[in-house]
Amino acid sequence: MSSSPYENVPGRGFWRSGVVEQNPHAIKELYTPKFPIRRHEAVATAGSCFAQHIARNLRARKFNVLNYEPAPRGMRDDLAQKYQFGTYSCRYGNIYTAAQLLQLAREAFGNTIPADRVWEKDGRFFDAQRPGVEPSGFASPEEVLTARAHHLAHVRRMLLEMDVFVFTFGLTEAWIHRESRTVFPTAPGTIAGTFDPELYEFKNFTHAETLQSFVRFKRVLKRERKKTPRYLVTVSPVPLTATATGQHVLAASTYSKSVLRGVAGELFETHRDVDYFPSYEIITAPVTGGAFFEANQRSVTEAGVNTAMRTFLEQHDPDGAPIAPAKDAPKQADVQTPEDDLVCEEAFLEAFAP
Amino acid sequence: MSRKICVLGNSHIAALKGGWETAAPAKPLSPDFFGALSKGMESLALIDGKLLPSDPEAAAFYCDISGKGTGAIPEDYEAFVLCGMGMFPNPVFNNYASYATPSTHNTSAEYYVSDACLDDLLWDHIDRSMMMHCARLVRAVTDAPVHLVWQAFWSEALFNIEWRATQMSPILENNDQDYIHARMRAVETRLSDEGFSVLQQPKDTLAQGVMTKEEFSRGSVLFREGLNQPHRDNDVFHMNSDYGAKCWNTWEI
Numbered sequence: 001m002s003s004s005p006y007e008n009v010p011g012r013g014f015w016r017s018g019v020v021e022q023n024p025h026a027i028k029e030l031y032t033p034k035f036p037i038r039r040h041e042a043v044a045t046a047g048s049c050f051a052q053h054i055a056r057n058l059r060a061r062k063f064n065v066l067n068y069e070p071a072p073r074g075m076r077d078d079l080a081q082k083y084q085f086g087t088y089s090c091r092y093g094n095i096y097t098a099a100q101l102l103q104l105a106r107e108a109f110g111n112t113i114p115a116d117r118v119w120e121k122d123g124r125f126f127d128a129q130r131p132g133v134e135p136s137g138f139a140s141p142e143e144v145l146t147a148r149a150h151h152l153a154h155v156r157r158m159l160l161e162m163d164v165f166v167f168t169f170g171l172t173e174a175w176i177h178r179e180s181r182t183v184f185p186t187a188p189g190t191i192a193g194t195f196d197p198e199l200y201e202f203k204n205f206t207h208a209e210t211l212q213s214f215v216r217f218k219r220v221l222k223r224e225r226k227k228t229p230r231y232l233v234t235v236s237p238v239p240l241t242a243t244a245t246g247q248h249v250l251a252a253s254t255y256s257k258s259v260l261r262g263v264a265g266e267l268f269e270t271h272r273d274v275d276y277f278p279s280y281e282i283i284t285a286p287v288t289g290g291a292f293f294e295a296n297q298r299s300v301t302e303a304g305v306n307t308a309m310r311t312f313l314e315q316h317d318p319d320g321a322p323i324a325p326a327k328d329a330p331k332q333a334d335v336q337t338p339e340d341d342l343v344c345e346e347a348f349l350e351a352f353a354p
Numbered sequence: 355m356s357r358k359i360c361v362l363g364n365s366h367i368a369a370l371k372g373g374w375e376t377a378a379p380a381k382p383l384s385p386d387f388f389g390a391l392s393k394g395m396e397s398l399a400l401i402d403g404k405l406l407p408s409d410p411e412a413a414a415f416y417c418d419i420s421g422k423g424t425g426a427i428p429e430d431y432e433a434f435v436l437c438g439m440g441m442f443p444n445p446v447f448n449n450y451a452s453y454a455t456p457s458t459h460n461t462s463a464e465y466y467v468s469d470a471c472l473d474d475l476l477w478d479h480i481d482r483s484m485m486m487h488c489a490r491l492v493r494a495v496t497d498a499p500v501h502l503v504w505q506a507f508w509s510e511a512l513f514n515i516e517w518r519a520t521q522m523s524p525i526l527e528n529n530d531q532d533y534i535h536a537r538m539r540a541v542e543t544r545l546s547d548e549g550f551s552v553l554q555q556p557k558d559t560l561a562q563g564v565m566t567k568e569e570f571s572r573g574s575v576l577f578r579e580g581l582n583q584p585h586r587d588n589d590v591f592h593m594n595s596d597y598g599a600k601c602w603n604t605w606e607i
Binding site: 083 | 444445449464465466478
């Protein structure tokens, strides 16, 4: 019989030995996979901006990261990024909320049709569910819907064929259509559309709502597939660009990330087929002293991304080539960051800052 | 009084040179032809006041083929014509079967993107081409008109090559020639913004709108001194002297 229930807790279970005494670039035993991800398995990715790092690094390590909507032949990377080819496994852009993920899956399987599907700006028309993927928009709403129909066919295929789904929870805050409850990835009027408070309302999804959305998403796949995929969830460490809650953005960001981390934790604890990868902890742990954030205190440094991906790949691809060792984080605001290579619609909100 | 024209290009210049020399049109023009093989014109530079490739091998060829034994002096010319050098809508042809746009009729294409997406892709291809390196250099050293020439559409002899036939057939079946031309016009708008004009392929050399009649590619010759060595069989890219003569007769320079 032990004298204390903590007597047999391993070193990783104590703050001093598990964190304080650890190298922040390589915290030991922080991540033990629930299941392996093998290179041949079909991996699909979605989520907020930070998820793009995961896709990119897995591709670089020759994992089978699905790409159902590839760039046209001969298109260079920077142009492909402009049109969001290869950013994720399909061209859905960033999916910041679990509610939008569920909505997309339902739409792809013909279970729902979102309202207010086409937004207009300067005489051009945009897909309200992914307004950034065609920066110049289309000439008519009909063209937008034709493009969406093609896109949904690819999403449907992806949802049916993937072995592993990697999803990064990004935000709890979203804008929705009052009447239909359709969720949008960006605020109307940010990239396209017009903000009308009679039509749209702000929504800050709760823990219960976020959890329910993801569980329902899983149910959709269970219903549509013979064999369900496995899920790897992460939480984006990138703070909110802006909040519409009326609170201080730091408090709002902490709330949002706490909810998402709580949801990810509950999914991990209660679903055998859901694993959690602690990229959030790796980047934000106090022991890093904020070194994994750029000078803007939002963007994650290259060292931070590398540390997170090294932690991931040490478990899933231990024989692969090493990722470049972490370097001291640059602090100059004008240094190009890994975030500069990302497509982040949320960052457009910065343009509205006073 | 003949206007002095400086013609710059790569292997595609052979048709223009041959066309001028074998069937000189009655036009008050006096063209000089400067060029280099393959990627030689990538190194075109202004050296001691002369347009000349910095690559020694390319420079030697360039000087020899012109018959001048030296580089082109920009002030000597009243207009410049630049041909070949990658100015061709390759990406539009290459992606047609898989990528539909609002302007196409290929309903069986797997992907659907905006016309702007293909316009950007083609512009990026042209923008990085050897043609634009040379064109911008010339633009920087002279105020004379600078005319750029699209490479001729591939010869209809392409139907002798299975994969090329497979690539071209859907465009013809869907009557999407206008789509190809629209992408080219979009490039021309951007070129115009940079101060360039574009000379079009003569209409009577076209086959089905987006190919060149086989009679204009048959017997095309290599860009070599003497211009008498034929290209390989099934060369669908290079045109012959008859094509060059058609161009000279059609263009207003």
